[in-house]
Amino acid sequence: VRTQPELPAEILLDWNESPIGAPLAAVERIVATAHHLHRYPRGLMEEVTDLAAAHLGVAPEQILLTAGVDEAIDITLGLADRAWGTLPGFDAIAERAEVLGKPFRAIPLDADWQPGDRAPGAGDADIVYLAQPNNPTGNLFDESWIDRVRAAARYVFIDETYLEFSSRPSVLSSGDDPRLLVYRSFSKAFGLAGIRVGCLVATPETVARMAAARRFMPIDAVSLNAAAGVLGDTGFIKRLTEHVLLGRADLTAILGRSGLFADVRDTEANFVLAHPRADVAARLAAGLARRRLRVKECTPLGLPGWLRVSVGSRPEHQALDECLTGIATGGAR
Numbered sequence: 001v002r003t004q005p006e007l008p009a010e011i012l013l014d015w016n017e018s019p020i021g022a023p024l025a026a027v028e029r030i031v032a033t034a035h036h037l038h039r040y041p042r043g044l045m046e047e048v049t050d051l052a053a054a055h056l057g058v059a060p061e062q063i064l065l066t067a068g069v070d071e072a073i074d075i076t077l078g079l080a081d082r083a084w085g086t087l088p089g090f091d092a093i094a095e096r097a098e099v100l101g102k103p104f105r106a107i108p109l110d111a112d113w114q115p116g117d118r119a120p121g122a123g124d125a126d127i128v129y130l131a132q133p134n135n136p137t138g139n140l141f142d143e144s145w146i147d148r149v150r151a152a153a154r155y156v157f158i159d160e161t162y163l164e165f166s167s168r169p170s171v172l173s174s175g176d177d178p179r180l181l182v183y184r185s186f187s188k189a190f191g192l193a194g195i196r197v198g199c200l201v202a203t204p205e206t207v208a209r210m211a212a213a214r215r216f217m218p219i220d221a222v223s224l225n226a227a228a229g230v231l232g233d234t235g236f237i238k239r240l241t242e243h244v245l246l247g248r249a250d251l252t253a254i255l256g257r258s259g260l261f262a263d264v265r266d267t268e269a270n271f272v273l274a275h276p277r278a279d280v281a282a283r284l285a286a287g288l289a290r291r292r293l294r295v296k297e298c299t300p301l302g303l304p305g306w307l308r309v310s311v312g313s314r315p316e317h318q319a320l321d322e323c324l325t326g327i328a329t330g331g332a333r
């Protein structure tokens, strides 16, 4: 079993996945337990819930394991009449609200990608979704603004999917608050985007209310075994985080020195943002496509014209560097 795959023909720097592969402990546990797949996942929800609670420093009764952030959004949309989210912001909020028939209100961000001074107007019938750090802007919002939203809205859902890469501690350390819902993902710092498991943290009362409406054993044994594996090897999370923090600076430098971008912004997440110069944008897009190097164009996330580039492995950064140099010098690469 390899933890670091070979450089494939297609380089995927578009969805902010692990730059160091999957956690070996998770892979090994899946392999070791595969012969038990004729059994229901007896006890596994409880085991992963306990491990996640210990990792996050909360009580097991405060944890609801979900099928990624989408299920966490779907479940929590049921707690309020209207949903709010930032623009630019994570597009799943507006999408899921529309699917579930909840009105969605956008909170516009200013030129510094901050919500500004205005309170959003959310009240007692509302749930406000904020990603901290935000996607796609990768930044943190002014804390006093978040406090005002928390005081006004019925619920505030803080999505901490990129928390491990940021300079601000988890909002979970701010103490118990019945209005607060926190999401933690297994997809980024835990390196397990393939399993579709996440962790919703709330008060025991809110968790009990949400859990009552769920299906029987809603997460499969393979996913739960992988989650248990990584939670038993927190050294992997530390290694991945260290790689991202160093790699982010490297990626910022590669994008900056290429000369192809009018603006390059470091973030608090596992990606960097870059705005191509108008005169090279088409050539850049064609050159990246030719090299099969995928990055995320941010129009669907409310940030048209910007590219979001995930921190990758060293060979991936080298390939990106060579590709950008080729485009800048007009070569065939």
Ligand SMILES: Cc1ncc(COP(=O)(O)O)c(C=O)c1O
Binding pocket: 015, 016, 067, 068, 069, 070, 090, 131, 134, 135, 159, 161, 184, 185, 186, 187, 193, 196, 197, 198
């Ligand atoms: C803000 C934000 N939340 C959640 C997710 C996805 O989380 P998960 O894979 O746990 O569903 C992403 C993925 O890109 C994201 O950007």
